[in-house]
Amino acid sequence: MIQCHKGVTQDDINKIEFNYSAIDNTGLKHEGVNVDYEFCIPAKDSYAKKVLHIEPYANILQKSKGRSGCSDSEWLCIISNHDDEWKKKLFAIAGLPFVERIRETFYE
Numbered sequence: 001m002i003q004c005h006k007g008v009t010q011d012d013i014n015k016i017e018f019n020y021s022a023i024d025n026t027g028l029k030h031e032g033v034n035v036d037y038e039f040c041i042p043a044k045d046s047y048a049k050k051v052l053h054i055e056p057y058a059n060i061l062q063k064s065k066g067r068s069g070c071s072d073s074e075w076l077c078i079i080s081n082h083d084d085e086w087k088k089k090l091f092a093i094a095g096l097p098f099v100e101r102i103r104e105t106f107y108e
Helices: 010-014 045-054 086-094
Strands: 036-042 059-061 074-080
Touching (some): 036 045, 074 086
16 A cells, blocks of 8 residues: 655655646546656666556556656656546655656657
8 A cells, every 4th residue: 555645755745847736636637637757767677666566557668768868777667647546656656765856748
């Protein structure tokens, strides 16, 4: 089960580089638009498992750089706000020490 965002520091919250307050309780913003966000993790299964423990539906891409510009030694993770626990999951991801910043994903 996801832990509440108690214990998440202001530094953790500052990693979130998009306006999550514009997202409603179901994970949607203005007129039902779903929000996806992305971040880089070190390219090791142990880090991927920690992300998947928080969000089992995370998409972990080993070859994509994303807008986050992941390096060759990092994997891109994309998460979709698809449930009412999205905010707890976002703060839990932000609290991971190996996640440096979290950006909104825009598909082209």
